[in-house]
Amino acid sequence: MPARFKDLALDARDHQALADWWCTALGYTRRQDTGEEWPAEWPVPIHDPAGQGPLIWINPVPEAKTVKNRMHLDVWGVPEEMEALGATLVRRRDDEIDWSVMTDPEGNEFCVFEEER
Incomplete structure (x- = not known):
């Protein structure tokens, strides 16, 4: 290894x-x-x-930051709560993807997966 x-x-x-x-x-x-x-x-x-x-x-x-991240964080969470903290929604979960794409306050992309309730 x-x-x-x-x-x-x-x-x-x-x-x-x-x-x-x-x-x-x-x-x-x-x-x-x-x-x-x-x-x-x-x-x-x-x-x-x-x-x-x-x-x-x-x-x-x-x-x-000027270009898309080549690596990013995936987190469990609620996109609306992340937005309330200052994140920006880039793409909401839809029929094509099972996560929402967001950016932190400096523009670093991350994906939010919503846990089943």
């Missing part, structure tokens, strides 16, 4: 704000590896406090 999955990484111009947004959306919290102050310019690691989801690093970058 040449590799094992470690973490996910997501680029953002305002990585602090986007880390907060994804924490709210996923129920994640910021993870600090040490008791020291985490410098604001460093990437922000966020994690699932229940230990179910992967660690996600929100990395600062100077450029805005």
Whole structure:
């Protein structure tokens, strides 16, 4: 086996704000590896406090997103609730796809799968 999955990484111009947004959306919290102050310019690691989801690093970058993601997150959720948090609906679930395509506040695409109720 040449590799094992470690973490996910997501680029953002305002990585602090986007880390907060994804924490709210996923129920994640910021993870600090040490008791020291985490410098604001460093990437922000966020994690699932229940230990179910992967660690996600929100990395600062100077450029805005300009093209479609080649990799994206799939989440369980309710598109309308994601919109209320600031996500943008790109395509609603329909007869052709079983998920809604959305973007986070910085334009990163993700798919929302609605759990059966």
